[in-house]
Amino acid sequence: MTPTAVTNARNGRTMHLPFGEKRDGPLFNQHILSVKQFSRQDLELIFGVANEMRMMVERVGSFDLLKGKVLAVLFYEPSTRTSSSFIAAIQRLGGSIIPINEVKYSSVAKGESLPDTIRTLEAYADVIVLRHPETGAAALAAQYARKPIINAGDGIGEHPTQALLDLFTILEERGKIDGATVTMLGDLKYGRTVHSLARLLSLYNIKLNYVSPPILQMPRELLDELNARGIPQREANALEEVLGETDVLYVTRVQKERFANLDEYESVKNSYVIAPETLARAKPDLVLMHPLPRVGEISEAVDRDPRAAYFRQVEYGMYVRMALLAMVLGKA
């Protein structure tokens, strides 16, 4: 069979596909670097596919949609959920992985650059998931890559796939995203999850509240960006000021690894603890979320409350990542 050249309308890149196969869709052959690249229509599509993935997993566990495809998982920072959910996602779709979770055992430890590491891995894999401590690392990798790069967290920059699964969680738990008052609590300065989530939520009709220690406030550029989009935002000094009106409470960990001065970290690390008494003053249909890991911000006694959605959020993450892989590889 003669291969067919297919050009992606969005990025102009051409791929040679086996005759007869035709692939399109907004994510096909695309990098996923920032939530800024998504429209509301893209999100609806992703969540629709994620729902199909959920039904298939519930029915058959795994299936061969991505049989033969290889995912490289390149993590320069620790991870439990993001790396293992991507691994579970490709494996449930019949594909396989090149795991580089411990870069200290790879040639990175010998001083190999990110571009060289990427150019090597893309010779073996069809798509690369990258986590890196520097903001902009995924965008840099994408400049050198012919294969799609998925940003799994770039320093204090963005964590787009987490924001997608966070939105999917809100949708699944509440039935809709529009109309929600979302309160973000904790480390809003260094937390990449809240940076991506606030931007992605701004595609909807929502209100945002921010509660943090003064030294960990949401970056001014982000506030300005959302202001320009007409999003109502409020910076509160205490959770009590906004808890009563909150539909979604998104709690985050103080990002110890980002502090230059550990005394500063010590001064803010125990600023907030969500306890059963906190939830007693919250809406009965509150959705309590956390990207995890938690290190004391939510007491374990809260886990029994049906409003605690963070472990369901973990599960939704796998369906969303299955959807992303299938769409990037042109199979959904």
Ligand code: NCD
């Ligand atoms: C987050 C991260 O890595 O940014 N974790 C995750 O991916 N679920 C949040 C954190 O580390 O606090």
